[in-house]
Amino acid sequence: MSAAPLPLADVLARGDIWRGDALPGLPENAIASGHAALDAELPGGGWPRGSLSEILVDRCGQGEMSLLLPALASLSRAGGWLALIDPPWQPHAPAWVAAGVAPERLLVIRAGRDAPWCCEQLLASGGFAGVLAWPASGITARTLRRLQVAVEGRPTLACLWRPSAAASQPSPAPLRLVLAGETGGLSVHILKRRGRPAAQPLHLSIPRPGRSSRALVGSSLFPVAARSAALAAVA
Amino acid sequence: MALHFSLLPLEALPLRQSPSALVSRGRVCCVDRAAAEAGVGRGQKLSTALGLAPGLAVFERDAARETAALTSLACWAGRFTPMVSVQAPNALLLEIGGCLRLFGGAEAIVAAVEAGCREQSYSLSWAAAPTPLGALWLARAGQAAIHVDAATMQAALARLSCALPGWSAEIFARLEAFGLPQLGDLRRQPAAGLRRRIGSGPLDDLLRAWGEIPHPQPAFVFPESFRLVIELPARVEHAEALAFAGQRLFSALAGWLQVRQLLVRSCVLQLPHDDHSTSELPLRFAEPAADEARFARLLREHLGRLKLRAPVEALCLQAEEVTARPGASGALFEQAVVGEGLALCLERLQARLGAGAVRVLAGQADHRPECATGWREPDLDLPVSAASPASHPPPRPLWLLPAPQALREERGRPYWQGPLSLQSRAERLESGWWDEGEAGAAGDLRRDYFVARNPQGQWAWIFHDREGWFLHGLFA
Numbered sequence: 001m002s003a004a005p006l007p008l009a010d011v012l013a014r015g016d017i018w019r020g021d022a023l024p025g026l027p028e029n030a031i032a033s034g035h036a037a038l039d040a041e042l043p044g045g046g047w048p049r050g051s052l053s054e055i056l057v058d059r060c061g062q063g064e065m066s067l068l069l070p071a072l073a074s075l076s077r078a079g080g081w082l083a084l085i086d087p088p089w090q091p092h093a094p095a096w097v098a099a100g101v102a103p104e105r106l107l108v109i110r111a112g113r114d115a116p117w118c119c120e121q122l123l124a125s126g127g128f129a130g131v132l133a134w135p136a137s138g139i140t141a142r143t144l145r146r147l148q149v150a151v152e153g154r155p156t157l158a159c160l161w162r163p164s165a166a167a168s169q170p171s172p173a174p175l176r177l178v179l180a181g182e183t184g185g186l187s188v189h190i191l192k193r194r195g196r197p198a199a200q201p202l203h204l205s206i207p208r209p210g211r212s213s214r215a216l217v218g219s220s221l222f223p224v225a226a227r228s229a230a231l232a233a234v235a
Numbered sequence: 236m237a238l239h240f241s242l243l244p245l246e247a248l249p250l251r252q253s254p255s256a257l258v259s260r261g262r263v264c265c266v267d268r269a270a271a272e273a274g275v276g277r278g279q280k281l282s283t284a285l286g287l288a289p290g291l292a293v294f295e296r297d298a299a300r301e302t303a304a305l306t307s308l309a310c311w312a313g314r315f316t317p318m319v320s321v322q323a324p325n326a327l328l329l330e331i332g333g334c335l336r337l338f339g340g341a342e343a344i345v346a347a348v349e350a351g352c353r354e355q356s357y358s359l360s361w362a363a364a365p366t367p368l369g370a371l372w373l374a375r376a377g378q379a380a381i382h383v384d385a386a387t388m389q390a391a392l393a394r395l396s397c398a399l400p401g402w403s404a405e406i407f408a409r410l411e412a413f414g415l416p417q418l419g420d421l422r423r424q425p426a427a428g429l430r431r432r433i434g435s436g437p438l439d440d441l442l443r444a445w446g447e448i449p450h451p452q453p454a455f456v457f458p459e460s461f462r463l464v465i466e467l468p469a470r471v472e473h474a475e476a477l478a479f480a481g482q483r484l485f486s487a488l489a490g491w492l493q494v495r496q497l498l499v500r501s502c503v504l505q506l507p508h509d510d511h512s513t514s515e516l517p518l519r520f521a522e523p524a525a526d527e528a529r530f531a532r533l534l535r536e537h538l539g540r541l542k543l544r545a546p547v548e549a550l551c552l553q554a555e556e557v558t559a560r561p562g563a564s565g566a567l568f569e570q571a572v573v574g575e576g577l578a579l580c581l582e583r584l585q586a587r588l589g590a591g592a593v594r595v596l597a598g599q600a601d602h603r604p605e606c607a608t609g610w611r612e613p614d615l616d617l618p619v620s621a622a623s624p625a626s627h628p629p630p631r632p633l634w635l636l637p638a639p640q641a642l643r644e645e646r647g648r649p650y651w652q653g654p655l656s657l658q659s660r661a662e663r664l665e666s667g668w669w670d671e672g673e674a675g676a677a678g679d680l681r682r683d684y685f686v687a688r689n690p691q692g693q694w695a696w697i698f699h700d701r702e703g704w705f706l707h708g709l710f711a
Contacts, residue, residue, distance in 0.1 A: 059652070061693035065633050065711035081577060088634065092708060093598040093608040095631035103596035104617050108610075109584065110592040118584060127577030181692025208694055209630030209659065209686045209710055 031157060034070025035204050042175070043194040047071050049155045052148045052173040056191070058164040060088060062181030063206035067188070068159065072130055073100030075157065080129025083107040083122050086115050088134055116143045123150040123158055130157040145172045167191055236329045236341075236363040237370035238348065240308070242267060243325040244296055246357050247304035248468040249480040252292045256284055259296035292468075300466055301325070307463050309455045310487040311351065313494035315344055320367070320452035326374065328367050328452055341381045355483050364388040367452055368444040372399055385446050392444055393419025400440055406433050418444075457494050461554040463487055470509060470546035474538040477506075477550060481534050484552040489527040492557075498523030500556040504534075508545035516541060519585075521578040522615055523558045529579070536586035581613055602666040604635060604707060605677045629662060630686055632696040632708030639705035642697065649697060649704035653689035661685060661699075686710070 011017065030046030032039060039045050047053065047068070057064045072082060082105060084091065093103050107128075111118040115135045122131045139162065151158045160173065167178055176191040185205035190198035240246070245257045245265045254270035256263050263279045273288035285291055301324060309319050309327055315338070318330035331344055338344045341363055352359040362373035363381040369388050373380070376395050382388035395418045397410050409432065415421050421429070422441060430438055443450040465480050481504065492499060500523045504516040518533055584593050590612075597609040642649040649655045661683040670676035682698040684707070689695070696708035 059691060059693055060634070061695055061709040061711055062691075063694070063711065069633075089709065090608065090635050090637060091596060092604065092631055092633060092635040093596050094628075095633045096596065097598055098628045098631065099633070103598055104611075104614075106596045107581075107613055108594055108596065109588070111588060114588060118588070121580055121583060125576040125580035127580060183692065186692075 029155075031071045031074065033067070035067070037202055037204060038067075038188060041190060041193075041198060041202060047157055047159075048175055049157055050151060050153055051175070052144065052151055052158050052160060053175040054160045054162060054166075054171060054173040054177070056162050056164045056167050056176065056178045057180075059181065062179065063186045063208070064161075064179050066206045067179070067186060067204070068132075069099045069101075071157065075129040076101040076105060078129070079105070081105045081107060081127065082130040083109060083128050083132070085109045085118055085122070085131070085133040086111050086136065087132075116147070119147055119158075119160075120150045123147060123154065123156060126154045126156065128156055130159075132159045132161065134161045139166075141170055141172065148172050148174075236331045236344070236348075236361060237322075237367070237374040238308075238312070238327045238329065238352075239360045239362075239371070239374040240305075240325045240327075240357055241360060242358050243304060244301050245294070247300050248294060249356070249465060249483060251294075251468050254288055254290065255292040255294065257296050258293050264296060294468060303464065307465070307483065307487040308357070310457065310461075310463070310494075311355070311490040312348075313457060313490035315348065317457075317494050319455040321455050322371060326371055328371065331363070341383075345381065351486065355486055364391075366444055366446045367450055368440065369446070372444060375399055389445055393417065393422065397421060400437070400444075402437050402440075406437060409433055457491055461488055461491050462551065464549055464551045466549045467547065470548050472543060472546050474541040474543050475535075477547065478531075478535050478538050480550050481538070481552070482531055484550060485527055485530040485534065488552060488554060489525060489530065491554075492525040492560075495557075496560045497557040498525050498560050499554050500558060502552060502554045505551040505553065506543070506547045507549050507551070508543075509548050510545055512545070514544065517555075519582075519590075521581045521585075521613070525560065529582075533582060533586055536583060540587065578615055581615075602664050603677050603680050604631075604664075606667075608635070630659065630696075630710070632710045634709045634711050636707055636709075639698070639707045641702075642704040642706055644704060649687070651687075651689060651695060651697075651706055652693065653691055655687035655689050655695065655697065657685045657687050658694075659686040664698075 012019065030042065030044035030048055032046045033042065042048070055064060076082060077100060082101065084106070087108065091106070091108060096106060097103055109118060115133060116139065119131065119133050119135070122128050139160075144160075147158070147160070164178055167176070171192075173192070175193050178189040178191055180187050180189070182203070185203060187201045187203050189201040242265060245251070245255060245267055251267075253267055254273055254275070255267055256270050256275055257265035258281055261281055263275060263277055263281065263284050266275050266277065270284075270288055270291060273291075275284040275287050275291065281293065285293075305321055305323070305325065305327070309321050312319050312327055312329055316329050316331050316334045318333075320328040320330075322328055331341065334344065335341055338347070345361065345363070348361060349359065360374050360377045361379055362370050362376075364370035364373055365382065365385050365388055369382075369392055372395055373382075373388075373391060376399055378391060380391065382391060396416060397418060398407055400418075410416075410421065415424070418441065421437075422445070426438060439448070442448045463484055465484060467480060471477055484504075488499070488502070499520070501517060501519040504518065505513050506516065507513045516537060518530075518537060520529075520533070524530070581593065593613060594610040595613045597611040599607055599609040601607050642651050642655075644650065645654065662685075663681075663683050665681045666679075667677050668679050671679045680700070682700040684696060684698045687695050687697050694710040695706055696710065697704055697706050699705075
């Protein structure tokens with residue numbers, strides 16, 4: 001027993017005390033995701049560089065890419081190269097340009113069976129600012145381990161998109177998110193992250209096209225009225 | 236510095252089986268080490284040689300092949316010095332006096348030369364001396380030493396036998412009759428008397444070797460455009476076996492690029508088949524390069540994927556696009572720049588997946604959504620176009636389906652994984668009358684596009700045209 005009580009700050013500064021309420025920082029700078037609520041919940045305050053992130057979605061079109069778009073746009077503005085490996089559909093250039101991504105630095109790769117090898121080469125080269133991959137099949141824990149080793153220490157944002165069924169399989173990726181769509185926007189459930197586990201899913205609102213045009217035009221536009229007007233015009 | 240390739244006629248054929256021997260006019264003239272161990276020697280008749288070593292691989296001597304091999308070696312030697320002289324039939328002279336400081340000493344050059352010759356599997360004997368003829372004679376004698384000043388070289392030359400310089404047999408017989416077995420003895424005799432007895436040729440050679448009269452060498456002219464052919468001794472069926480022969484070609488290319496101070500951007504490897512047709516393998520680099528290791532890696536990747544349709548009997552490398560090397564070449568290749576990692580990675584991906592699998596987006600000005608996305612080859616030097624977004628751009632989906640998918644209608648609404656409710660006004664796109672009737676073109680479109688949403692929260696871009704409702708894109 002020490003003679004005088006220690007100040008709390010000294011106790012907390014000791015190396016063998018683990019604080020359960022703080023999220024750890026990251027060695028490389030994290031990329032701001034554009035959503036303040038998500039940044040508060042991600043270790044490092046944004047999308048991690050130099051480690052693998054897994055995003056598990058069941059359905060497309062719920063706003064999963066729009067979640068990443070602000071980060072991709074900021075990487076592209078800084079002059080970095082982005083790579084999409086085996087995207088599920090073809091990218092539509094005007095939309096990507098409108099989001100702020102430079103099309104000359106957006107590489108689209110059709111890898112097929114060589115997708116894991118391709119991923120590893122892109123991550124290990126260290127010349128890409130962001131690598132997004134949609135591996136169709138053949139992703140085992142061993143492949144993920146190799147990808148994690150390849151990206152370690154490089155300033156690259158690495159995102160792997162997989163079906164939600166993979167949530168039950170173990171994975172060495174330090175960050176795993178499950179996205180699901182809901183009426184108001186997107187619900188983000190952080191399955192795994194560095195630091196304490198996430199308590200509840202986040203509800204984020206994603207900018208959606210219909211909503212913005214409705215806000216511009218005014219409340220007189222109703223979906224039913226629009227459809228009938230269009231059908232009448234066509235017929 | 237002189238490089239003497241004693242087995243050049245035999246080693247000009249890559250991918251030989253050992254033991255092997257070269258035959259000219261029925262007599263063996265060149266053997267490799269395995270055959271020599273079996274007892275086959277020069278001057279034997281072919282039947283004797285085959286009796287001594289039944290598994291001997293025999294090839295005909297071809298002078299054109301030897302000169303081609305010597306030319307490719309001269310190109311390879313261009314990486315050490317720009318002043319190379321070819322001494323037919325099987326020696327090269329390199330002027331390294333000016334390059335000693337660049338390479339950090341003669342030992343470094345010797346080590347690099349030996350390593351390079353070992354890679355290309357040429358057997359080499361070398362010597363370095365202040366005069367070219369002296370170096371040549373020492374190399375022929377097999378005395379591998381670096382003689383920095385004239386005195387040590389003269390001492391070494393004095394011990395060489397008179398048979399070495401290659402004078403005619405008659406002169407050598409006379410010298411033997413005089414009792415002058417070594418060059419040092421020859422040198423001690425009075426010059427005037429010797430000139431009368433054996434002629435002035437040998438004495439002039441001695442003076443040149445000792446460095447008393449100058450001996451300018453004809454310089455090897457590096458060709459303006461690079462094209463080199465290597466013949467293979469046997470037909471090759473699998474592409475991987477070509478990697479070694481291809482490596483010799485690329486070594487010569489790297490030396491030629493170094494001398495001409497160029498970088499190569501694309502080259503073509505031609506493979507003539509035995510039915511007189513030729514396949515071509517184009518090799519393209521993401522940025523101009525001169526690095527031999529990179530060539531070798533790229534070649535191995537390409538050959539791993541190549542299927543030969545007929546056996547190949549020769550290899551020909553031709554450099555197509557070359558650009559001038561920028562001045563600061565030292566710094567460019569020594570630092571590990573992030574940009575270089577990108578270029579190498581792109582090359583490797585293109586080599587493995589095919590050129591069309593790695594592409595970059597390019598916007599095209601067309602109202603039709605199918606045609607608004609163009610594709611381009613990735614180019615590191617292309618500047619990024621300044622983004623100027625319109626003030627109120629119409630909403631466009633991030634993903635587009637390759638072909639519009641027909642949707643069924645239920646109770647008056649289009650149905651896609653749930654009934655879709657329209658969220659925006661109709662956007663009519665009518666365009667493309669100029670493409671109508673062309674095969675593979677989008678044709679004339681008249682569509683009303685809507686943004687729609689289904690109860691699961693998926694946002695889609697659908698359109699309605701004459702034939703009904705279609706799904707075209709997804710707002711991811």
